[in-house]
Amino acid sequence: KAGVTQTPRYLIKTRGQQVTLSCSPISGHRSVSWYQQTPGQGLQFLFEYFSETQRNKGNFPGRFSGRQFSNSRSEMNVSTLELGDSALYLCASSQGETQYFGPGTRLLVL
């Protein structure tokens, strides 16, 4: 099976802009989770979607949002970008207890 794929792999944006990241889970996986990875904060959970519904949410401001489509593909959106949003955004899919991670999208906010 193909692994988790994320697009784009790299992004450069400026403050105030918005960005949309995409994630395609492993075939058959219905749960998709998003994480933010930064050197200072480590890996932090953003949210999880299951069958097109947000099932869990982390402690991030409302500027961070997501959605999931009927084919389980997911997108996350960050509006009004801030410098501190620069990070590696990881997507993970799961079916059962184990999460499998994609390569991430590296976002740089200038």
Added chain:
Amino acid sequence: AQSVSQHNHHVILSEAASLELGCNYSYGGTVNLFWYVQYPGQHLQLLLKYFSGDPLVKGIKGFEAEFIKSKFSFNLRKPSVQWSDTAEYFCAVNAGHNAGKSTFGDGTTLTVKP
């Protein structure tokens, strides 16, 4: 709330040395435990996992981990490290009923000197 603590931020070893990375978690219910590895420039890969049963679990590349419930620990071990084990290692936990939300430790950077 769950929390995960990894004891060492950076470990430096010579090849063939033994490795043990500490991980303690805080959660009162049933947990699933994981170790992930992130090689330089690569994405997170699953090393091993524990759900139930034998507390000593074996993973890929010769790694193993032992779950000690009384100590809330899940330490990672390898008897003899190689230069190619140089990477960042993350311990993670999720609740048995909530597997889509994992809590990660801060990570341990392992540098193996040839």
